[in-house]
Amino acid sequence: MSVAASIPLLKNRIYRYLRETGSPHKALREFLNVELKDFDRIAIVGGLVRDLARRGKVGFRSDIDIVIDGEVEKVTELARRLGATPNRFGGFGWKSDRWKIDFWALGTTWASTNGHVLVxxxxxxxxxxxxDCDAVCYDYRAKTVHASPDYLPRLRARTIDINLLPNPSVEGNLLRAARRILLWGFRPGETLRTFIDDHLDEASFRSIAGIEAGLFHSPVTQAFDGAAELKTALLADQLTSLLNTAANEQLILPGMRDVRT
Known part of the structure; x- marks a missing residue:
């Protein structure tokens, strides 16, 4: 399946996915409709919305990330009741036999608490x-997709760039950039090119290669002898066909096991 042709069609993809009859989908609906019933506004963020936009349900192999527009105290009480574990950035992680779900109160998202964005x-x-490919969310109650007007065109153009430069993990985002560029066949925009050029050196290469080898059964950095060779591949005008661009995995940030978006 190709990139969704429009935001309404993306909304339909998400709606249909959430209404499927398989037991994992039923379990997810139960969490959204029962565990989160006391919250009027909740949004699904991260890999589910992005990957359904990019490739349809065949592209989604990830955990679920949810932002709750509710009082921090109520979200904390929900976490306590579920036995959820705090993550490093103000949210909570909860795992069932079907899903791993991370959730946050709207006001405790990293960019908000660090003063980078008014949320x-x-x-x-x-x-x-x-x-920018992650800059989308689905308002579950309102059945509305929030994204910039150029969100889907950028996916169709197979480009990836930085949406908000301040971030809690330079190496984590270097690794995600490398895997998305090499596995998805995307090309970096100018801001991401500068980020890669500034931060990818031998020390960071060794670090992300070691972390990736411990997290993924198909590490991509091992195909390169060092930072210079990897940087050349990432910044090339045309992607060298070294890797399987059909592969698709949601990426875990180094040092941020509980943050998936």
Whole structure:
């Protein structure tokens, strides 16, 4: 399946996915409709929305990330009731036999608490992501997609760039950039090219290569002898066909096991 042709069609993809009859989908609906019933506004963010936009349901192999527009105390009480574990950035992680779900109160998202973006409502979430391909969310109750007007055209153009430069993990985002460029066949925009050029050196290469080898059964950095060779491949005008661009994995940030977006 190709990139969704429009935001309404993306909304339909998400709606259909959430209504499927398989037991994982039923379990997800139960979490959204029962565990989160006391919250009027919740948004699905991260890999589910992005990957359904990019490739349809065949492209989604990830955990679920949810932002709750509710009082921090109520979200904390929800986490306590579920036995959820705090993550490093103000949210909580909860795992069932079907899903691993991370959730946050809207006001505790990293970009908000660190003063980089004013986050007052769910429609502000796309402003908070490091990568532009992640700058999308689905308002579950309103059945609305929030994204910039050029979100889908950029996916169709197979480009990836930085949406919000401040970030809590330079190496984590270097690794995500490398895997998305090499596995998805995307090309970096100018801001991401500068980020890669500034931060990818031998020390960071060794670090992300070691971390990737421990996290993924198909590491991509091992195909390169060092930072210079990897940087050349990432910044080339045309992607050298070294890797399987059909592969698709949601990426775990180094040092941020509980943050998936």
């Amino acid at each position: 007052a409502e769910l429609s502000d979430i796309p402003k908070t992501t490091f990568f």
